[in-house]
Amino acid sequence: MNAVAQLEKIAEILKLDDEMLSRLKVPERFIEVNFPVEMDDGSVKIFKGFRSQHNSARGPYKGGLRFSPEVSESEVKALSMWMSWKCSVANIPYGGGKGGVIVNTKELSEAEIERLSRAFIHSIHEVIGPDKDIPAPDMYTNPQIMAWMVDEYSKDVGENTPAVITGKPIDKGGSEGRTAATGQGGVYILEALAEKKRMKAEETKVAVQGIGNVGYYFAKLAAELGFKIVALSDSRGAVYSQNGLDVEAVKKHKSDTGSIGGFSGEGVEEISNEDLLKLEVDVLVPAAVENVITKGNADGIKADFIIELANGPVTPEADEILHKNGVLFVPDILANSGGVTVSYFEWVQNKKEEKWSEEEVLSKLKDQIVPAFNDTMDMMDELKSDMRTAAYAIAVRRIVDEMRQY
């Protein structure tokens, strides 16, 4: 379902009037910039970039900047709307934004990427700011790029302004705890879910698809709490052990050999990524790529719960099948909001000129994400809906309540 169709469905549930719906369907502001960048050979190329600012009722716009050949006006607009819902369901005081530049960074040198990053931020500096719009890394952008952008913005406005962008390197005002944040947020949700459903960690079998940043931290931290991680995978295949895997040993094998395949141990067997999805487990955690649970395989899912740490792992047709089959899925917008929540903490630290320890950051994350999860569970009971519908409803309702006050 596209972003507007999803919003229309929620508007109907919340009985929003047409005027409110029309306001929410479009970004409050959208800008396109075309800016010159000097290449290493002395030639000058013009690049096209965008920034979409969807809604600021709950606070300044927040959302990533991506560098990719696929960046487009419609994609950036839809993702900025999605960020409004995400910040709102996570209950952090931000609205949604998104931006990007149409570029293939693999074709550029590091010096060219630096000049491009600086030129882009210079061209949008009037519409962003620590109290207006706070970008962050996204596809093919990273902490170093954020550091160049903060430096350029600070020169533009004549003062050091680290709070204009999050996702910075730690020594440039970045936050401790950001690397593990998304996985850790997922674990806090797993714990809260287990408590609600009276499941003991040691008796809870979990399968995790993906062992990248998100999947690895999730599996490692969940195993530390006693949850049984019975399956892990990468893009080439998966390993399974009904007694539980040693997450660190699997990760080490992957680092040493380049893939999870060939990992051996007592009771360990190799399976496919498709088999992993259909395992007899309590909790399934897609933490890799989008569209892995579809109408083709949703009926075969045996897990009682799905925690969507990847973005968009379940298609809308599969949503219906899972809901009908009684599978409870915690939607991406909530399940992987640990990352944006710690970005918010980075901004707070920058504004207050404070530096929090990783322990402090992660404990504050728990205080933020567990109530967000509980609120969404309550909304699900109120609407008698699936949890994705409940998360969108709560997000849109909070924004609309704020808009009606002005």
Ligand code: NAD
């Ligand atoms: P990553 O690149 O570090 O890891 C991706 C993992 O998925 C790798 O282990 C890779 O081998 C595996 N993979 C790729 N294709 C696969 C396939 N077809 N089947 C099974 N496994 C496959 O990425 P990440 O940062 O861990 O992000 C994972 C997902 O989480 C993405 O959807 C991302 O958008 C989402 N997400 C990430 C963050 C974050 O903080 N990193 C925040 C919110 C959402």
